[in-house]
Amino acid sequence: MIPAHSLQNKTVMIPRGKAHAKSFSELVARNGGIPVEIPLIAFQPVAASEKLLKTLANLHTYDWIIFTSNVTVETFYSFLKKGQALLPKIAVIGEKTKEVLEDMGETVDFVPDEYVAEGFVDEFLPHVNHGERILIPKGNLARDYISAALKEKGAIADEIIIYETFMPDESRGKLVKMLSEESLDILTFTSPSTIDHFMKIVEENQLRDKLEHCIVACIGPVSKRKAEQRGLKVHAMPEKYTVEDMLKSVANFINIGG
Template sequence: MSKPHALLDKKVLIPRGKDQAKSFSQLIERNGGIPIEIPLIAFRPIEQNQRLQECLQAFDTYDWVIFTSNVTVETFFSFYDGDMTALPKVAVIGKRTAGVLQEKGIQAEFIPSAYVAEVFVEEFLPLVGSGTKILLPKGNLAREYIAASLSAAGAQVDEVVIYETFCPDESRLKLARLLAKHELDILTFTSPSTVDHLMEVVKQFGLEEQLKNCIISCIGPVTEKRLFEYGLTVHVTPEQYTVKDMIMSTIAFLEAGS
């Protein structure tokens, strides 16, 4: 068990929005840290278009729908107002996404053992046959890996962009100010987009030197790879791709160095 104050009043960047940051921040506080909430990633639904409308109207003709995040779930069902008892089978990446669906009365029939696209595809492929019809709602910056891999296996995959990802202007200014004053001790990253948005600010304001004194923690190999591409040192990447495991691993890293 970790020490009650293992984070030792360290200021920890929480790169999520207010609705998603609560449990993240509480975990930091319980371990003696100071959560600094600066949403580096925000989402907005796209404007309704013909492509989306066609997918919604044909929703009951799909064999599977794949939801890769809770944002995808919430956004999709803000558009869909059809029969909730006639849905295709549902696959998700992550227990949290499955939980959001369950709150809507929808049971996920497939959850991979690890919450990354590569593992999802490997474990989902046995369920896919030639002509299996799959709907994949996604954000505008989502990877192509899942659709490309399932299509190569013979599935008919319809991708539809349902939301856009952006960094709020107020977050940019707050982040620049705190980095300039060396007021962030630990930087946590939950996706490649959070890395990109932070580095846009770093480069805009010339704050590269300020990053050298920060501990950097991230979730997942794709996010880790993006950090490496910027030439940054990654101190912590947990084996399990969850916020809790990232924080516990960060605490272990701190304790090992104390």
């Protein structure tokens, strides 16, 4: 648990869209912060191409399917016919992704201790045999780190893009206004894409000097690297890559007088 009131009535930017922001906002409010939802990322399924439909029809030919996020799970299932079972074994990154699948009645066969691609690969590779077929549904901006590592091990890794990532237009004006007024105290980032979209707006509107008073928190090392590449100073990052732990790391930073 995060100590009560640990966020000290500070405004916290929630970068997720409505469908995924609720639990994040509730956690901020419960712990003494003021959540401000400014979605920096949104998702839309791709058109069902012949390749995608063929892949779905041949799920039974795969040994594993890897889901890297809730969005990947939800989008993938939106393409499946009602009652179509997932026949391969399932591997996921993240406890929340596992919970979403289990709520759907699926059995998850592998969850790593570390919730990033690098940690996933280190822990998952011993479970993979040469020649096994592995399917990786993904977004258009996702890295190919997992598939490259699997291919190096001798597996057949097929990536299929099932959704596109974009910046919601309605967030632009709200973000510019709140940054201009210095109304945001804590900036949280949950992916490299949220950072790219945020910094694009900052740079287009010459607002970089308005970030100097902000506490910047990233959910994990990949996002932290992206933030630093874009010129942000990162003040907080958790050891366990979850939203709750990210907020704990912010509370710890505030508590030690950051």
